[in-house]
Amino acid sequence: MDRSVPLVEIWRGELLESLHRGHAVVCDGRGDIVASWGDPETVIYPRSSAKMIQALPLLSSGAADRYGLNTEQLALACASHNGAAIHTDRVSAWLDQLGLGESDFRCGPQEPADIPARNGLILAGEEPCQIHNNCSGKHCGFLTLAQYMGAGPEYVEIDHPVQQAALAAFEETTGESSPGYGIDGCSAPNFATTVHGLARSMAWFATASTRSDQQSQGAIRLVEAMMKHPDLVAGEGRACTSLMRAMGGRVAIKTGAEAVFIAILPEQQLGVALKITDGATRASECAIAAILVGLGVLEVDHPATRSYLNAPILSRRGLDAGVIRATEALTRGF
Structure with a gap:
């Protein structure tokens, strides 16, 4: 039975034109639900919202320190980047540091979302490569860990030590045994969990400063x-x-494909996870902005917020045509 609830509305004129349903959970450091919408026990794939979990073994193993990884590289390990030069130049340098090349990736080529980078490839008559893949930073992390472990090159296989380490970190932080996995767009396994489990994991990251174990210290750094x-x-x-900039370095947030979004709030020691059931990114962006406003960490009238929450829908001539907004059920949940 579908227990999702309406979270985001699309209005055009006086008509409710579209409605996006979903599930969302705010979780505290004990794993308890502070607020929820829909069914917290709905099983989902977190997709790229779980990249910081997949990166945990890179730090807890000692690999990050062994290779002297800096904060930029750790951020890239958690990234779904645009393939702009600031991303691809750093990924290329990381591969060089490992003594590896683009062919060692197993993520597949992807056209960059960054328009200047895309146009540059077209003008040069070049095809996009695996370095342009939005997950290439995560795969650099996988390669670093594989090299540190002395493991084989097929690091995206489910029985590879890298993926088994990722699964162990996933189950530890979500507090749940994963019921299975699917293959992500970058060819790596993506482990399923409940929305509550994903929020519990984000709260685990948010409360990492209260613990002294090596895994938690790695979480702080990520x-x-x-x-x-x-x-x-x-x-x-x-x-x-844009939303992390608007919150001034107080909160980490991360999107995932098919309208998943997470937030890590260290000051409040809270974790957030949400899933829009129809997979619409415009809805997950609106919903996460509404939750962050409700939690008091994002200003409702900040220009970045207004790009996603109560965002105007304009015609191609710039006429006011409608609005994207959170439902009352979502905003009154605080």
Whole structure:
């Protein structure tokens, strides 16, 4: 039975033109639900919203320190980047540091979302490569860990030590045994969990400073890197980047394909996870902005916020045609 609830409305004139349903959870450091909408026990793929979990073994193993990884590289390990030069130049340098090349990736080529980068490839008559893949930073992290472990080159296989380490971190932080996995767009396994489990994991990251174990210390470093380098986590024109900038380095947020979004709030020691059931990114961006406003960490009238929450819909001539807004059910949940 579908227990999703309406979270985001699209109005055009006086008519409710579209409605996006979903599930969302705010979780505290004990794993308890502070607020929820829909069914917290709905099983989802977190997609790229879980990249900081996949990056945990890179730090807890000692690989990040062994290779002297900096905060930019840690942010890229958690990124779904635009493929702009600020991303691809750093990924290329990371591969060089490992003594590896583009052919060692297993993520596949992808056309960059960054328009100047895309136009540059077209003008040069070149095809996009795996370095342009939005997950190439994560795959640099996988390659670093594989090299540190002395493991084989097929690091995206489910039985590879890198992916088994990622699964162990995933189940530890979500507090749940994953019921299975799917293959993500970058060819790596993506482990399923409940919306509550994903929020619990984000709360685990948010409360990492209260613990002294090596895994938690790695979590602190990953979250700090994301908040320090929002431009590397996504890129210009992206919700992750613009909203993290608007919150002044106090909160880390991350999108995932098919309308998943998470937030890590270290000051409040809270974690957030949401999933829009129809997979619409415009709705997940609006919903996460509404939740962050409700939690008091994002200003409702900040220009970045207004790009996603209560965002005007304009005609191609710039006429006011409608609005994208959160439902009353979502905003009154605080």
